[in-house]
Structures are given as C-alpha cells and as structure tokens.
Amino acid sequence: EPEVTQTPSHQVTQMGQEVILRCVPISNHLYFYWYRQILGQKVEFLVSFYNNEISEKSEIFDDQFSVERPDGSNFTLKIRSTKLEDSAMYFCASSPTGEGASPLHFGNGTRLTVT
Amino acid sequence: AQKITQTQPGMFVQEKEAVTLDCTYDTSDPSYGLFWYKQPSSGEMIFLIYQGSYDQQNATEGRYSLNFQKARKSANLVISASQLGDSAMYFCAMRESFYNFNKFYFGSGTKLNVKP
Numbered sequence: 001e002p003e004v005t006q007t008p009s010h011q012v013t014q015m016g017q018e019v020i021l022r023c024v025p026i027s028n029h030l031y032f033y034w035y036r037q038i039l040g041q042k043v044e045f046l047v048s049f050y051n052n053e054i055s056e057k058s059e060i061f062d063d064q065f066s067v068e069r070p071d072g073s074n075f076t077l078k079i080r081s082t083k084l085e086d087s088a089m090y091f092c093a094s095s096p097t098g099e100g101a102s103p104l105h106f107g108n109g110t111r112l113t114v115t
Numbered sequence: 116a117q118k119i120t121q122t123q124p125g126m127f128v129q130e131k132e133a134v135t136l137d138c139t140y141d142t143s144d145p146s147y148g149l150f151w152y153k154q155p156s157s158g159e160m161i162f163l164i165y166q167g168s169y170d171q172q173n174a175t176e177g178r179y180s181l182n183f184q185k186a187r188k189s190a191n192l193v194i195s196a197s198q199l200g201d202s203a204m205y206f207c208a209m210r211e212s213f214y215n216f217n218k219f220y221f222g223s224g225t226k227l228n229v230k231p
Binding site for chain 1: 218
C-alpha cells in the first residue's frame with residue numbers, strides 16, 4: 001500500500017541552525033500538509049499546500065518556516081534559526097482530494113530535537 | 116471554541132472487553148468528515164475510521180465502529196474485544212468541507228491502556 005515517507009526519522013540540531021525536513025507524499029495525492037506535535041500534546045496544523053502554493057497556514061507558521069515542492073515528488077519543510085521550542089514531532093500528510101471524505105495519510109514523522 | 120473535544124485524557128479497559136472513546140465536535144458546516152487516528156508509542160499516526168456528515172449508517176471497520184449522533188454532535192469510537200496492541204493514544208479529528216477544506220482539526224487525544 002502506498003505510504004507517505006519522511007526523512008530523517010530523527011534530527012538533532014543546535015539552536016539557531018536551519019533544518020530541512022523531507023517528505024515524499026503518496027504519488028497521486030494533491031493536497032499536502034505539515035503538522036507538528038510537541039511531546040504528549042495535541043497535533044497542531046502548520047500549513048497546507050495545493051497546486052504548488054500554500055493554501056492555508058496557521059499562526060505558528062511564521063517567517064521562520066517555509067515549504068517547497070521542488071521537484072514534483074518531494075515536499076519539504078524548512079525551519080530557519082531553530083529555537084528550543086521548535087523541538088517536536090513533525091508530521092507530513094497528504095490527501096487525494098480536499099473533500100470532507102478524504103482522510104489524511106500521515107508519514108511516520110520526524111522527531112526534531114533542538115539543543 | 117474548540118472544534119474537537121475529547122474529555123477523557125486516559126482510559127483503562129480489560130482485555131477482550133469493549134471500550135468507548137468520546138468525541139464531540141463543533142461546526143456550522145453542513146458537510147464534514149469525522150476521523151479517528153491511533154498513535155502507538157512508536158509515534159506514527161494510523162487512520163482507523165471515517166464518518167461523513169451525510170452518512171445514514173454508523174461506520175464500521177473490523178473491531179472499530181463509530182457511534183455517530185449528529186444532533187448531539189458526537190462521534191464516539193467503539194473498540195470491541197480490546198487487545199493489548201490497542202494500547203495507544205487515540206485522536207478524533209474533523210475535516211470541514213466547504214469553508215475550510217485545508218484543515219483537519221484534532222482533539223487533544225485519549226490515552227487508552229488495555230490491561231491483561
């Protein structure tokens with residue numbers, strides 16, 4: 001069964017550094033998302049992406065963050081100048097359509113640790 | 116106002132018994148989807164079951180069923196014949212269709228522990 005693939009599974013970085021989290025969504029899906037989950041807390045929406053542009057972003061998704069779909073298969077989340085509070089599990093998800101019936105298919109997540 | 120409310124932070128159930136995890140939601144959109152996800156300790160998010168707002172019957176998927184009460188805006192997950200492997204965090208989520216199709220709203224989750 002096709003799945004969403006995220007790399008790396010765990011990333012450790014120093015405060016102030018830039019990180020790029022990578023995702024390969026399911027190939028025929030059209031909607032892409034990034035969510036994050038601070039340890040033990042709820043899953044928070046960051047951004048959605050459709051037709052090569054951001055559809056919507058949350059208050060969390062400020063100028064520190066950016067997304068890109070550079071080559072038609074990868075979907076990346078860049079976090080500039082990382083802070084301690086950016087430590088979280090970051091989930092990429094994709095969906096075949098934007099309709100209410102479509103579930104999000106999640107990757108296994110990247111655990112980001114900022115030291 | 117919270118879009119999705121899960122009032123049970125933790126639940127215990129005896130192996131082989133049934134358990135109900137509560138979820139209420141808030142939307143004015145007539146068309147929406149309700150979802151349940153399982154998150155084991157390994158961290159991945161696993162889609163379990165879906166219920167559409169116009170579906171007349173409650174959704175079922177194997178041992179999972181969704182008790183959908185539209186007037187009460189509740190979408191409780193029922194797990195029958197609990198197994199040790201069901202121990203995990205469970206999230207209820209909603210996707211609104213017309214006005215905010217981009218976003219899934221997640222509840223705060225319920226941690227289920229299945230006792231042998």
